[in-house]
Amino acid sequence: MSISYLEAIREAQSLALENDENVFIYGQDVGAFGGAFKATKNLFQKYPDRVIDSPISEDAMVGLAVGAAIEGMRPIIEMQFADFSSVGFNQIVNQAATLFWRTAVPCPITIRLPSGGTPGSGPFHSQCMETIYAHYPGTIVMTPATVEDAYSMLLEAIAIDDPVIFCEHKYLYYHLKSDSLPKQTLPAKSARIVRSGRHATVVTYSAMLHEALRAADNMKNDGYEIEVVDLRCIKPIDMSTVLGSIARTGRVLAIGEAFPWGGVTSEIISRISSEGFNLLDAPPVRLNSIDTPIPYHPDLWRYHRPTASSVEEELRKLIRE
Amino acid sequence: MANSANQNQKLNGKLSTIAVDTYRWMVLARTFEDRISNIYRAGKIVGGVYVGKGQEAFSASLASQLMKGQDIYSPLIRDMAGRAAFGEPLIDAARTYLGSAQGPSVGRDGNVHRGNSQEGMPTMISHLGAMISVVCGMLFARRLRKKLNTVVGAACIGDGATSTGAFHEALNMAAVEKLPLIISIANNQFAYSTPTDRQFACNELVDRAAGYGVNGININGTDLVECIEGFEKVISLARAGDGPQIVVGNLLRLSGHGEHDDAPYVSNEMRSSDLGQDCLLKAKNKIIEESWCTENECNEIQEQATVEVNAAIAQAESEKGPNPYSHDWNAYSSPSFRK
Numbered sequence A: 001m002s003i004s005y006l007e008a009i010r011e012a013q014s015l016a017l018e019n020d021e022n023v024f025i026y027g028q029d030v031g032a033f034g035g036a037f038k039a040t041k042n043l044f045q046k047y048p049d050r051v052i053d054s055p056i057s058e059d060a061m062v063g064l065a066v067g068a069a070i071e072g073m074r075p076i077i078e079m080q081f082a083d084f085s086s087v088g089f090n091q092i093v094n095q096a097a098t099l100f101w102r103t104a105v106p107c108p109i110t111i112r113l114p115s116g117g118t119p120g121s122g123p124f125h126s127q128c129m130e131t132i133y134a135h136y137p138g139t140i141v142m143t144p145a146t147v148e149d150a151y152s153m154l155l156e157a158i159a160i161d162d163p164v165i166f167c168e169h170k171y172l173y174y175h176l177k178s179d180s181l182p183k184q185t186l187p188a189k190s191a192r193i194v195r196s197g198r199h200a201t202v203v204t205y206s207a208m209l210h211e212a213l214r215a216a217d218n219m220k221n222d223g224y225e226i227e228v229v230d231l232r233c234i235k236p237i238d239m240s241t242v243l244g245s246i247a248r249t250g251r252v253l254a255i256g257e258a259f260p261w262g263g264v265t266s267e268i269i270s271r272i273s274s275e276g277f278n279l280l281d282a283p284p285v286r287l288n289s290i291d292t293p294i295p296y297h298p299d300l301w302r303y304h305r306p307t308a309s310s311v312e313e314e315l316r317k318l319i320r321e
Numbered sequence B: 001m002a003n004s005a006n007q008n009q010k011l012n013g014k015l016s017t018i019a020v021d022t023y024r025w026m027v028l029a030r031t032f033e034d035r036i037s038n039i040y041r042a043g044k045i046v047g048g049v050y051v052g053k054g055q056e057a058f059s060a061s062l063a064s065q066l067m068k069g070q071d072i073y074s075p076l077i078r079d080m081a082g083r084a085a086f087g088e089p090l091i092d093a094a095r096t097y098l099g100s101a102q103g104p105s106v107g108r109d110g111n112v113h114r115g116n117s118q119e120g121m122p123t124m125i126s127h128l129g130a131m132i133s134v135v136c137g138m139l140f141a142r143r144l145r146k147k148l149n150t151v152v153g154a155a156c157i158g159d160g161a162t163s164t165g166a167f168h169e170a171l172n173m174a175a176v177e178k179l180p181l182i183i184s185i186a187n188n189q190f191a192y193s194t195p196t197d198r199q200f201a202c203n204e205l206v207d208r209a210a211g212y213g214v215n216g217i218n219i220n221g222t223d224l225v226e227c228i229e230g231f232e233k234v235i236s237l238a239r240a241g242d243g244p245q246i247v248v249g250n251l252l253r254l255s256g257h258g259e260h261d262d263a264p265y266v267s268n269e270m271r272s273s274d275l276g277q278d279c280l281l282k283a284k285n286k287i288i289e290e291s292w293c294t295e296n297e298c299n300e301i302q303e304q305a306t307v308e309v310n311a312a313i314a315q316a317e318s319e320k321g322p323n324p325y326s327h328d329w330n331a332y333s334s335p336s337f338r339k
């Protein structure tokens, strides 16, 4: 059996719908059509009352989810693309994320954001929005990089009593496959050391994990052993795993596909600098996309985002320091 | 004409009860907000004070006809009267304004940002238009759970907030989902200082209803009986499965936007027009004229309101504010994400 990252997301939703009548899915084209990416394919056929097409109204979709959560439901909102969640931004950060703080009523909603770049998607169908939502108190932001995590973390997201922004990467939807779905899983808030090494640590998440692993593979031939940490959840950040790794390697590169100003990589570097300065043998480094909107043309796009080769280049510089 | 006179007669027994009940909440709200404004002027309230003076009839007529413990009511900044009519304890309001740690948000949010969603009254956020879809979600959830029955949900809003994308999205969504939603629009002619001709270009806000495929009515928001009858009608339509309803109440804000504002932008002409009539005085006159209450009984209502307001404010004033050192600084509900 082989299951893709996208199928894992579908399976997780199917199981959640089956196990809990309070779960429902609301989003554009998610019903009979099965979603723009087919993440909800056949779910409407099984649960016609609870897999529902919404109008193109991201603000109201999230508002509706909050209202339903107040009534004890556990809504899953599918944004057609992460980029369009900007239209629902207000409801996410001001309504959903503050609800428990203001009223002591939990807000168990999951907002799925099909995120990140793929060739030809251009500036408005490629964004990584995790930083924006992570900035606000009250949110949990998950960024699964593997088929297993896509499955288990989505199930956990749906079960959590707080708003979860679930950033699933479109590039991984079809590319990434696994033999089976996991039985035992690591809690979403724990980072995972995916590859151990001693010359430098890469801290990353989502699709960039795979670029980092490729770079580490390439460097192995030259005798470099790169440790790779997959954050899995970027809010909260599991700093003890990150610092534990740096204690072994003394060098760190943080990688994110998102825009370079602020964000997850700067948060990581800032925390390492204040919490683990004495562990470092070289200045911590970070790598993000170029600071422009995301280009459409595949040749520009490949250059715009970090790739195995740009990661490798940074790592070699870092190790030479 | 004959028809409506008949109907009025038929309603009269019920109408008189609702009118007196609603009037009570109007008086309570006016009395409370007058006191709060005075305390504000004395510099003893942190944050802003926004009152519903002149809007009490419109606000309370909706809430007093909803079923507490069943329906949903989402008030906004000018709905002190509606909140009271829907059952909000006066002490919650006093505590929130005066910063008592025992208030519904324990000092985390202030003034009009109070509610109790478990009792059907969601707590507003400031962002105008944002509460309507929340009410949609509450109704939607009840429908999914087959508990909707004859429940209705009401969301209050001002003329200015009808220009937001959130308002449009939520109303359109409610129409598509055919939810029993009542949107009560208090058209008080201004959004802060901005007059309605800088806010929308249709003749009447209610004209929009047709575009959304929903029912809409226009009423005189200064007239208690017209408000009661208008809301009665739309509530029963919504209960009967007729989908979303819009009610536009035309009136004038008889205060500044907030108590910091003396509203120089409201012309004397407008103040002295029909829109500028005080709904509370009008209601009192009407109630006496119809012999639904004697003047004495009306005065008793006022006295009782004063006693209640004094008690609530005295209690809230005697209570401590929140302690930052022992405060639960946690934005998460899930145990594994709490610090």
Ligand SMILES: Cc1ncc(C[n+]2csc(CCOP(=O)(O)OP(=O)(O)O)c2C)c(N)n1
Binding pocket: B077, B078, B126, B127, B128, B157, B158, B159, B160, B161, B162, B164, B186, B188, B190, B191, B192, B253, B257
């Ligand atoms: C989205 C948003 N923009 C701006 C504001 C600031 N604001 C608060 S009240 C107000 C005027 C609202 O006017 P209206 O909706 O007519 O209600 P009224 O105050 O007249 O009752 C404004 C602009 C806000 N709260 N929300």
